[in-house]
Amino acid sequence: MLRRISLLLLVALIGAACSSDAADTVVAEATDATESTETTEATEATDEVSDDTEETDSSDETVDDSSGDTTESATTESFTIEVWADNWMAVYVDGELVGEDSVSITTERSFNSEVFTFEAAYPFTLAIEAKDYKETDSGLEYIGESNQQMGDGGIIAQVSDSSGAIVSVTNGDWQSLVVHRAPLNTDCESDADPDANCEYEISETPGDWTSIDFDDSGWTNATEWSAADVDPKLGYDEISWDGSAELIWGTDLEVDNTVLLRTTVAN
Numbered sequence: 067m068l069r070r071i072s073l074l075l076l077v078a079l080i081g082a083a084c085s086s087d088a089a090d091t092v093v094a095e096a097t098d099a100t101e102s103t104e105t106t107e108a109t110e111a112t113d114e115v116s117d118d119t120e121e122t123d124s125s126d127e128t129v130d131d132s133s134g135d136t137t138e139s140a141t142t143e144s145f146t147i148e149v150w151a152d153n154w155m156a157v158y159v160d161g162e163l164v165g166e167d168s169v170s171i172t173t174e175r176s177f178n179s180e181v182f183t184f185e186a187a188y189p190f191t192l193a194i195e196a197k198d199y200k201e202t203d204s205g206l207e208y209i210g211e212s213n214q215q216m217g218d219g220g221i222i223a224q225v226s227d228s229s230g231a232i233v234s235v236t237n238g239d240w241q242s243l244v245v246h247r248a249p250l251n252t253d254c255e256s257d258a259d260p261d262a263n264c265e266y267e268i269s270e271t272p273g274d275w276t277s278i279d280f281d282d283s284g285w286t287n288a289t290e291w292s293a294a295d296v297d298p299k300l301g302y303d304e305i306s307w308d309g310s311a312e313l314i315w316g317t318d319l320e321v322d323n324t325v326l327l328r329t330t331v332a333n
């Protein structure tokens with residue numbers, strides 16, 4: 067009994083001794099990855115109990131070593147995202163840009179797919195900025211030419227782990243926010259002066275919308291669209307799409323020109 071009480075006391079003392087380190091870790095890493103921090107703390111606690119003969123002398127070193135090792139090697143994996151967009155995309159993971167469309171958004175008919183690899187630990191946040199090509203804020207393309215029109219958009223993506231297993235696909239579970247809509251008065255499509263007569267709505271892009279902590283609960287579910295709706299071209303056929311991957315966009319393929327998309331990937 068005495069021995070058990072002593073052990074409990076020792077654990078409590080060590081817990082108190084390392085609590086300030088844990089607090090520092092939280093502050094320092096809060097902006098990077100909340101989940102990694104939690105994992106690190108859990109591992110530290112385990113180390114402390116097993117190192118009970120060394121007491122507080124070595125606790126600082128133990129904490130520092132374990133936080134470096136466990137977050138890098140034990141929980142981080144390699145993933146690949148395949149993505150096709152009409153017309154442009156940038157992909158972020160936990161707030162970090164992992165790749166963007168290699169063809170400029172200012173290029174007409176820029177239909178191409180991209181493959182990006184990244185390192186992440188579950189759960190991670192995927193955020194994609196997707197843009198339909200528009201010549202001006204009127205929302206139109208080929209302005210002044212015989213085929214002046216509202217362009218349409220669409221995007222599809224799938225994420226696989228290092229074994230090749232699909233771990234995430236685009237679908238209606240993704241959250242979406244449309245930040246550029248034009249033209250609101252669609253009858254301006256054939257207007258001789260669309261920049262003067264097409265109306266548009268541009269919303270502010272939240273500064274931290276790609277971060278893992280961003281609250282997207284006020285956003286709306288992405289809309290799933292069929293291949294017949296989007297008519298995906300070129301790079302789309304270079305990728306073997308999982309049957310569960312859906313083309314998504316806002317609620318209007320033509321008027322919604324810039325769409326922010328987010329999801330969380332858990333294992």
Ligand SMILES: [Ca+2]
Nearest residue numbers: 153154176178
């Ligand atoms: Ca493109």
Ligand SMILES: [Ca+2]
Nearest residue numbers: 198217218320
């Ligand atoms: Ca458009």
Ligand SMILES: [Ca+2]
Nearest residue numbers: 198199217218
């Ligand atoms: Ca387009």
